[in-house]
Amino acid sequence: MPNKTENEYLIKALKAFKRKVVIISPDFKIISINTDPDLILKHDVTGRLCYQALYDRTSHCDNCPALKVMETKQPAMVDRINTPNQGKVLCLYSYPILSGDNIDALVIFDFDFPSIEGLEVKLKRSNAFLRNLILSSVDAVLASDMNGKILIFNDAAAEISGYDVEEALNNINIRDIYPGDGAREIMKKLRSNEHGGKGKLKSYIVDVKGKNGDNIPISLNAAIVYEEEREVATIGFFHDMRETFKMKKELENAQIQILQSEKMASLGKLAAGVAHQLNNPLSSITLFTQLVLEEYKLEEGARNDLMRIYKESQRCRDTVKELLEFARQTRQEMRPHDINSAILRTLFLLENQTLFHNIEIEKELSSSLPEIFGDIQQLNHLFMNVILNAADAMEGKGTLSIKSYRPPQSNSIIIEISDTGPGIPQNVLPHIFEPFFTTKEEGKGTGLGLSLVYSIIDNHKGKIYAKSRAGKGTTFFIELPAANPDNGDTAIE
Ligand SMILES: Nc1ncnc2c1ncn2[C@@H]1O[C@H](COP(=O)(O)OP(=O)(O)OP(=O)(O)O)[C@@H](O)[C@H]1O
Ligand SMILES: [Mg+2]
Numbered sequence: 001m002p003n004k005t006e007n008e009y010l011i012k013a014l015k016a017f018k019r020k021v022v023i024i025s026p027d028f029k030i031i032s033i034n035t036d037p038d039l040i041l042k043h044d045v046t047g048r049l050c051y052q053a054l055y056d057r058t059s060h061c062d063n064c065p066a067l068k069v070m071e072t073k074q075p076a077m078v079d080r081i082n083t084p085n086q087g088k089v090l091c092l093y094s095y096p097i098l099s100g101d102n103i104d105a106l107v108i109f110d111f112d113f114p115s116i117e118g119l120e121v122k123l124k125r126s127n128a129f130l131r132n133l134i135l136s137s138v139d140a141v142l143a144s145d146m147n148g149k150i151l152i153f154n155d156a157a158a159e160i161s162g163y164d165v166e167e168a169l170n171n172i173n174i175r176d177i178y179p180g181d182g183a184r185e186i187m188k189k190l191r192s193n194e195h196g197g198k199g200k201l202k203s204y205i206v207d208v209k210g211k212n213g214d215n216i217p218i219s220l221n222a223a224i225v226y227e228e229e230r231e232v233a234t235i236g237f238f239h240d241m242r243e244t245f246k247m248k249k250e251l252e253n254a255q256i257q258i259l260q261s262e263k264m265a266s267l268g269k270l271a272a273g274v275a276h277q278l279n280n281p282l283s284s285i286t287l288f289t290q291l292v293l294e295e296y297k298l299e300e301g302a303r304n305d306l307m308r309i310y311k312e313s314q315r316c317r318d319t320v321k322e323l324l325e326f327a328r329q330t331r332q333e334m335r336p337h338d339i340n341s342a343i344l345r346t347l348f349l350l351e352n353q354t355l356f357h358n359i360e361i362e363k364e365l366s367s368s369l370p371e372i373f374g375d376i377q378q379l380n381h382l383f384m385n386v387i388l389n390a391a392d393a394m395e396g397k398g399t400l401s402i403k404s405y406r407p408p409q410s411n412s413i414i415i416e417i418s419d420t421g422p423g424i425p426q427n428v429l430p431h432i433f434e435p436f437f438t439t440k441e442e443g444k445g446t447g448l449g450l451s452l453v454y455s456i457i458d459n460h461k462g463k464i465y466a467k468s469r470a471g472k473g474t475t476f477f478i479e480l481p482a483a484n485p486d487n488g489d490t491a492i493e
Pocket of ligand 2: 385388389445448449450
């Protein structure tokens, strides 16, 4: 038991304490109160109900810490933020004075923990800020504990994966997000030192499995979260790569097409150069043969031979002329053209090639076609590629049929190019316009022909498709818009 002096000092200490200290009985009557300088009490309040004397209330306060103490017989602290100030000091902390199991009295403090309270608010604010940061991230953010339970799953993660946030937090495991053994693989990489340091994984391209089963390519930056060396969670930032990959593919296609047309253009230049060189000697040959025929009286045999030379050299000149026309320009120039001439020119250049010797060519070209607004060089390449494919497919033997017509009431013309080759199997047909798709053996085809054809048709606002049945040959249908439809000029630009 403290002696008298100790008791006196205890009382003095309580009175000198700068915070409110109230001692109440279990029925809320004030037994004692210190003289808090801020608590200006006009009358002696001992013996009165605390809520009445201090707060002018008719019943006890809702957030009274003494109530909690009475329930638990343990010290209790209430939340300052949720405690209405009521214009007076606050009752924040209470502990019981017990006698055996019974509460004799309760001590109540206006106990301010300034540092803790400040920290709590700061912590709450910074937690809210971090939460916001994560939730509003454009990239998906996913965190999981070491059992794979998902702890954080933001809206971007929901958008990529197709799972909604609630579903992800409650029903799925991180292992469900990656196809196959993906999650384990990632943990292995995270634990190794080789992917950005221990516990880290940087810009790792991997697939995630969407809710609908689709695999979605992402770039993953991930880390293990440690608490004193112990792994407690993993966090991953996903960047959706679908759009990037799509753009990359489009760029590759465009590059392929540029390469192909550059190749064609340089071939064209070469052909044009050779044709020019041949043109002059050929003109001389025809001219001088003509002169000999006219100026000398020759016997029948010699005349016939010379006539043959004359005719063949004229044929050569025609070929050279067509070749020059075929390779005439390298820059795109859109203007009206007779599509039949483009078809005939290509056939003229091809039909004397060995590949075509045993191919019968049937032409059914409508004589009343409107002109096509287009680039003649591209149109030449278009027919050249489709006809060469047909001849390749028939391995030099069969019938090539070319039809051109304008369907009734249509402002387009159709060109049908059919062969009697082996046809295109159904599983191959959807791929024939893809760049680098070829069924030809190495060295025989690059697989670029039809992809170029496709882009030429696209450039001319037309359509192309193939119909084929295995063993029954193939027909390519090419539809091109007329340069001058019936009424007025709606030529494409
Ligand atoms: N008339 C056809 N009959 C059968 N298969 C065809 C026919 N035309 C195209 N194909 C198929 O389409 C594929 C792609 O044709 P494409 O012209 O793009 O490339 P390629 O002819 O193989 O090579 P390249 O034209 O670059 O030399 C061919 O490999 C072939 O399998
Ligand atoms: Mg081809």
